[in-house]
Amino acid sequence: MKNSLLLILVFLLLASCGTLSRKRNSQTASYQSTDIEETSKNASPKLVVGIVVDQMRFDYLTRFKSRYGNGGFNRLIENGFQLTNNHYNFVPTYTAPGHASIYTGTSPMNHGIIGNNWYDKFENKVIYNASDNDYESVGSSNDDGKMSPRRMLTTTVTDQLELHTQGKAKVIGVSIKDRGAILPAGHAADAAYWFEGGDAGNFISSTFYMQELPQWVKDFNALKKADDYLSSWNTMYPIESYVASGTDRNAFEKPPRGKETAVFPYDLNKLRSQNGNYSLIKSTPYGNSIVADFAIEALKKESLGKDAITDFLAISFSSTDYIGHQYGVNSIEIEDTYLRLDQEIERLLMTLDQEVGKSNYTVFLTADHGAVNNPAYLQSNRINAGYFDRAAFRDQLEEALKSQYGSVDLISNISNGQIFLKRDTILKNNLSAKAVEDFIAYTIIDYKHIDKVYTRNALMSGAMQDGTGKLIQNGFHHKRSGDVIYVLEPAVISYSKTGSTHGSSQSYDTHVPLLFYGNGIKKGSSNARTEIIDIAPTISSLLGISFPNGATGNPIKEIFNK
Known part of the structure; x- marks a missing residue:
């Protein structure tokens, strides 16, 4: 009787272990399946x-x-x-x-x-x-x-x-x-x-x-x-x-x-x-x-x-x-x-x-x-727009600089809405770069179709918080960019009368x-x-x-x- 009971207990224990083992294997398979699915879902694109x-x-x-x-x-x-x-x-x-x-x-x-x-x-x-x-x-x-x-x-x-x-x-x-x-x-x-x-x-x-x-x-x-x-x-x-x-x-x-x-x-x-x-x-x-x-x-x-x-x-x-x-x-x-x-x-x-x-x-x-x-x-369509003459702008600016500083040539280049100054000429003539930048800014802001002006000194010395100033500052490289940046009015471009630009x-x-x-x-x-x-x-x-x-x-x- 005892031997029979012992055999029954052993059988039940083994059955229990087998069931547990199968559950564990089933759970492991389930986790693996989920992992595979997630890995597939989250895999980097080829x-x-x-x-x-x-x-x-x-x-x-x-x-x-x-x-x-x-x-x-x-x-x-x-x-x-x-x-x-x-x-x-x-x-x-x-x-x-x-x-x-x-x-x-x-x-x-x-x-x-x-x-x-x-x-x-x-x-x-x-x-x-x-x-x-x-x-x-x-x-x-x-x-x-x-x-x-x-x-x-x-x-x-x-x-x-x-x-x-x-x-x-x-x-x-x-x-x-x-x-x-x-x-x-x-x-x-x-x-x-x-x-x-x-x-x-x-x-x-x-x-x-x-x-x-x-x-x-x-x-x-x-x-x-x-x-x-x-x-x-x-x-x-x-x-x-x-x-x-x-x-x-x-x-x-x-x-x-x-x-x-x-x-x-x-x-x-x-x-x-x-x-x-x-x-x-x-x-x-x-x-x-x-x-x-x-x-x-x-x-x-x-x-x-x-x-x-x-x-x-x-x-x-x-x-x-x-x-x-x-x-x-x-x-x-x-x-x-x-x-x-x-x-x-x-x-x-x-x-x-x-x-x-x-x-x-x-x-x-x-x-x-x-x-x-x-x-x-x-x-x-009666919408404000226009054209900006860069050549005439440069002539007008050079006349203003000549009136202020005499015959000294202070401009190296004007392009991409940026004015590059001749820094060596400014030093040679004992001028203040900041003063020249400020003079240009105060002068050209009154010119037709110019909406905003920023100087190198302003862009390098302070952080613009928002608006156009922030966009200008994000596009301004300290070493490569110009000394005065000007912004035209909306829908005003320096371009031909046909086509579009940006x-x-x-x-x-x-x-x-x-x-x-x-x-x-x-x-x-x-x-x-x-x-x-x-x-x-x-x-x-x-x-x-x-x-x-x-x-x-x-x-x-x-x-x-x-």
């Missing part, structure tokens, strides 16, 4: 694609929304996260400072790219933001490839990705413009490619990145795709359907050379000989098309997003800027360009779905600046789109204010890497799905 649309105002998303398809801009808006109140936090709002700020997470006061071109007081000449005579062109027989990002003083998010992965990440920049490819790609990039116009019609690079173009780039160039695009440009849809824009025939647009009026259609094959041959493609929607072609080829041939290490493809669509400058914000040409760009973005996203996988990539889309409506057009602190230049989509990004939208310098810290947070070393922006936490 590829980040940064898209910058040159001169894209925020309202191009809303103005043309009903005409966009479901697979381009609207796919990003409806299935990603949109920040509707995104602004530049500095001036000047130009291409080079814009691209640099997007990718460094800071403003020109730190990264040093204060313009597309600026006066270098040490070299006593105007310099280009990416020019670098220490390097040679690759794929070109001229100087279009003598470029590098070395004037950008801080790192980019792309640099930090390369550092984090010990150079195993692949980073490539692509654009029509050299600066649109070089500055986003950063210092440690594998490659940056841009389009050489003229009689070449090729994508080229610099010895900063490589000694020879990869074979796939040579093969792409050999196809001469630009010839296929340079046939004709007519509207995608019946021209009467373009009701979101002004009339086709008006006085506010500049026609290409060889055409009397800026009206559709454009015979590109006929016009190319008078408009720089292959350079003509830049000011047509097909400049965006060939950039999309090249970016997709880079994606495939470089096997981007094919392994566990995150890669980065930085794309800048620049033809929107050329077209905006020539035809203006309110033109049918701009509307047609964005309808076509919408299709190119759809094509890019579909390729990413196929090549990388829908859940394996993250995209952000923004712009390097906006643009002002043509002032003559605004005036025709560069100001006004919302039409600072307010730009910001969309995030894909891996790690939830669906939604917010009208809380964000700034362009928040993009790089946001992507850095998504990837779990260090912020760029000069970053002053903050991660946009609400976009994350984790």
Whole structure:
């Protein structure tokens, strides 16, 4: 009896242990399953694609929304996260400072790219933001490839990705413009490619990145795709359907050379000989098309997003800027360009779905600046606007300085709304730099169309708390910027009477789109204010890497799905 009871107890104990063991195994499996699910959910994307649309105002998303398809801009808006109140936090709002700020997470006061071109007081000449005579062109027989990002003083998010992965990440920049490819790609990039116009019609690079173009780039160039695009440009849809824009025939647009009026259609094959041959493609929607072609080829041939290490493809669509400058914000040409760009973005996203996988990539889309409506057009609608004559301004200022200080020449350069003084001449004549700055400020504030003035002394000695002064200070680099900064009235530009431009602190230049989509990004939208310098810290947070070393922006936490 005792033996029988003992056997029963042993059996029950073993059964109990087995049940407990199975529960533990089941719980462990459950935890492992959850961990795997969370790891999959929270894994870094295999590829980040940064898209910058040159001169894209925020309202191009809303103005043309009903005409966009479901697979381009609207796919990003409806299935990603949109920040509707995104602004530049500095001036000047130009291409080079814009691209640099997007990718460094800071403003020109730190990264040093204060313009597309600026006066270098040490070299006593105007310099280009990416020019670098220490390097040679690759794929070109001229100087279009003598470029590098070395004037950008801080790192980019792309640099930090390369550092984090010990150079195993692949980073490539692509654009029509050299600066649109070089500055986003950063210092440690594998490659940056841009389009050489003229009689070449090729994508080229610099010895900063490589000694020879990869074979796939040579093969792409050999196809001469630009010839296929340079046939004709007519509207995608019946021209009467373009009701979101002004009339086709008006006085506010500049026609290409060889055409009397800026009206559709454009015979590109006929016009190319008078408009720089292959350079003509830049000011047509097909400049965006060939950039999309090249970016997709880079994606495939470089096997981007094919392994566990995150890669980065930085794309800048620049033809929107050329077209905006020539035809203006309110033109049918701009509307047609964005309808076509919408299709190119759809094509890019579909390729990413196929090549990388829908859940394996993250995209952000923004712009390097906006643009002002043509002032003559605004005036025709009784809105305050105008034109500023820089040459007459300089003559007037020099006369005032001559009256105050005699025949001493005190001005080195006036550009980008900045007045550079001859510091050595000021010292030689025992003048006070502060006194000269103050005299200029008090004098020019009375000039027509000048709205505000800031001196070097004021910008360096105190912190501007808000408004235009804060934007000026964020764009002011202590070593590289000028001595007096002037701001024009709203909608007043120094430009031709046709087309549009940008560069100001006004919302039409600072307010730009910001969309995030894909891996790690939830669906939604917010009208809380964000700034362009928040993009790089946001992507850095998504990837779990260090912020760029000069970053002053903050991660946009609400976009994350984790």
